Amino acid sequence: MEQTVTKPKSFQEIILRLQSYWAGKGCAVLQPYDMEVGAGTFHPATTLRSLGSTPWSAAYVQPSRRPTDGRYGDSPNRWQHYYQYQVIIKPSPPDLQELYLGSLRAIGIDMELHDIRFVEDDWESPTLGAWGLGWEVWCDGMEVSQFTYFQQVGGHDCHPVSGELTYGLERLAMYVLGYDDGNAMPFNDPDAPIPLTYGDVFQEAEAQYARWNFDVADTDVLLQHFIDAEAECARILEQPADDPKTGRRIVMAQPAYDQCIKASHIFNLLDARGVISVTERQAYIGRVRTLAKMCADAFVQTKAGGFAA
């Protein structure tokens, strides 16, 4: 009944197995979104596609950035740039838990030896105006994934509800591959002619970004970028739905949402530079949330968002 699965040998093999597992379960395997984001949820394939009634099913790797987590490449388990693996299925299938457990088997976790637990953890993203209920999934006491049933996104009730799975790839890989120091784990096949570790790929850049994030980034320029992104987002959404040039109805939800993503990332950078006070913090988060809500409002006016002309 329980198939024995070989242990993966590298970070990339874990990603490849997840890709093929979820492809086998019918997900569209997407590529990362081409912008700086704080987490996989920001990908429009999750945020926007969880809105409206159109069914959706996707899986993808999303490189993510959290400037405040920078440790100059010195930490064994914290990087300002890291990877999340994201699965989003709408409506959430009744066997989503079983599908998820299957993915753990696929990357070599033997359910007969490990203790897998679903521990209450409600998810909330104040910047996206989103929340959901679910769990963090524990494997032998370690959080390996976040499992969420989206209830609201961008201020809109989700109906139907999307099921979202987020795997923190570095931590999961360190566990599966048996490494305490993430920088030392093999990125590609350790028997390859040119074996590379995770650290070979990222460690130096981590130091560079940490220095820039914490001390060098020009805060005046960033502040201006924030204001510009905020203004552009609003301007895009102010345009009439009917395009005067083509004569077609084109609601520009996604270009506007790009500006929202930008503003969110710039806020994270400003936060890392330590120029945002505790009281201002809430105000900034509120401003990004306003953008996210506007974009959500626009998305439900598109065909993908369930708008019927």
Add this chain to the structure above:
Amino acid sequence: MPDLLIELFSEEIPARMQAKAADDLKSRVTNGLVEAGLTYSGAAAFATPRRLVLRVDGLTDRSPDVKEERKGPRVDAPEKAIDGFLRGAGVARADLIERDEKKGRVFFAIIEKPGRPAAEIVADVLDDTVRNFPWPKSMRWGAGSLRWVRPLHRILCLLTREDGSEVVPLEIDGIVSGRSTEGHRFMAPGAFEVTGFDDYEAKLKRAFVVLDATERADAIWQDATNQAFASGLEVVEDKGLLAEVAGLVEWPVVLMGEIGEDFLDLPPEVLQSSMKEHQKFFSVRNPKTGRIERFITVANRDTADQGATILAGNQKVLSARLADAKFFWENDLRVAKGEKMAPWLTSLEAVTFHNKLGSVKDKVDRVMELARELAPVVGADVDLSAEAARVAKADLASEMVYEFPELQGLMGRYYSTAAGLPDAVAAACEEHYSPLGPSDDVPTAPVSVAVALAEKIDVLTGFWAIDEKPTGSKDPFALRRAALGVIRLVLENNLHLSLDRFIDAQLVRHKGELIDAVSNDEVTALVEAIAKHGVFGAAYRALKDARNGEDTTGLEAMNDALPDVSVDLLSFFHDRLKNYLRDQGIRHDVIDACIAMEGNDDLALLVARAKALQEVLSTEDGENLVQGFKRANNILTQAEEKDGVEYSFGADPKFAEDPTETALFTALAEAEARINPAMEAQDFATAMAAMAALRGPVDAFFEAVQVNAESEVLRRNRLNLLSSIRGVCLKVADLTRIEG
């Protein structure tokens, strides 16, 4: 008499919600059944991470037939009214009967409701229960509209009789009831059928599910303590954690592991918090050294390697967590030792305490000043108290407290010690939050008491100054708790301090920040004057006089803002005190009689008076004296009203006619001679006893003498005598407020 079994099988229910959900299931279903006319002999509810279960035994087979008679309109009522009645009652015209009533001939409808079978009622009640279940937080899933705590997968609903069991048919949002359930997710996957509760419970156990949470908790505790004991160690008891862990597993397996050598020097509280909050581990202590040396984790399954892989994984996670904690601890120690916590103190400027009351740093500054003033009164060193107030909140900016907020105060103690501050200061960092709950210990070290009082009074005066007082059940800033804290600090340390003075001083500081027209100099001058004169009013008048001719707009603004707030806050304290004393068995009228006296802002004095009064009222003399007092007071009040004069000239013994009158004069003189010095010395027991001793002479006097004598001289003298009695008694307490 069938038995009912219900199981609601879902994805994992949060541990903290399980016990209440089981109770709610039981009460909602059984109430519903009873309302519908069924009875039962017993019921019990259970919860595991994946199921809520209810058994109801000895249910009646069907609800009884009910015959109801409903009165309608008069027979000569308009057709419309009669039709309306027929519709409402659901009967035909021909079924109505007529009867003579007082007001005439009236229609009656006989409505017969046949009983319903149990299965039908159970289906209705369960449907309603599931749809309206009081989860603290619920969700939708898939494309459905049902709300449950997490997706609901199965509804098992069986009525079991001696000759077999039947599924109660129902369907909720696409989930059809049946007789199947599932066992342990990993150890026994797949569904199986059951026939009743006993079969269900037995099959579950075979499928590696212990149904009863208490049984799981007991098994965990038993096994944990045994394993610890075998290694000469003991498990740190934690009932909350035990309940939570029992809610995370269906098949508990206890595993004990080592904490890395590197981490054993972390403060034990840090180890405990780190293990409990993030990992749900129990701490295992060496009773000889008091050190936390191992941990207990509870897995949800047996494995072929006896949990070795699971334990190794948990150990690894713990090491990573503790490495973080150690990193915070060492970084924090550097700031504490090397920089005497200075960067933390600075960063408190950026932390908002409340948008109208400024930053935490502003608060610290205010508390420091008040702690200085309180120190001499509570017997604490002034400079140490100010120093303690200055650093008491420093740890809020430390990395450890950021990660583990529940360690606030305690880390302050460690870090203050590391910074080389005196023990009294370090202790105050931890103790100034106390007492938090009504059963919490009250600090006794003078410096801790000074800071604890200053901090609580600052919070209370602050929220009073911005008019954000508790209302009804809403008390978001825990101000009732703060006031009770002040009361307990004062009473349990038997501190005699005039609360008015400190309330007023701190209100002046708050209002000074809130009102633009008030300058810092004026705040300082007012606070100094309050220290000298005792209360704001006197301080204000003294300052106003001294500044005759100068611009006193700021002072006047303060005088407009302050007194009402101050009076209101003191009466809030008195309300809390009444609650507190009532719990200790002191009558509310006794407290009122004492609150009405001068010096009621000295809570220790107030309570001493109340206790003495309660004591004396429990004696026969005391009780009767109150009657005598009231009689005297009534006669006197009536006479004073009638005559329009106040009889307070002092009676003259030479007009005494009756021997009882003479005796009363003597007794009064004696009582006064005892009461006055006793009151001076705040010896309420002696004063009250002296007062109670008047009972005999007072009673005898009223027995023998007519106060309203015909002779105007005699009458006036006797009224003046009553006035003396009243005066003497009122020195002790306001007896007019005593009931009965």
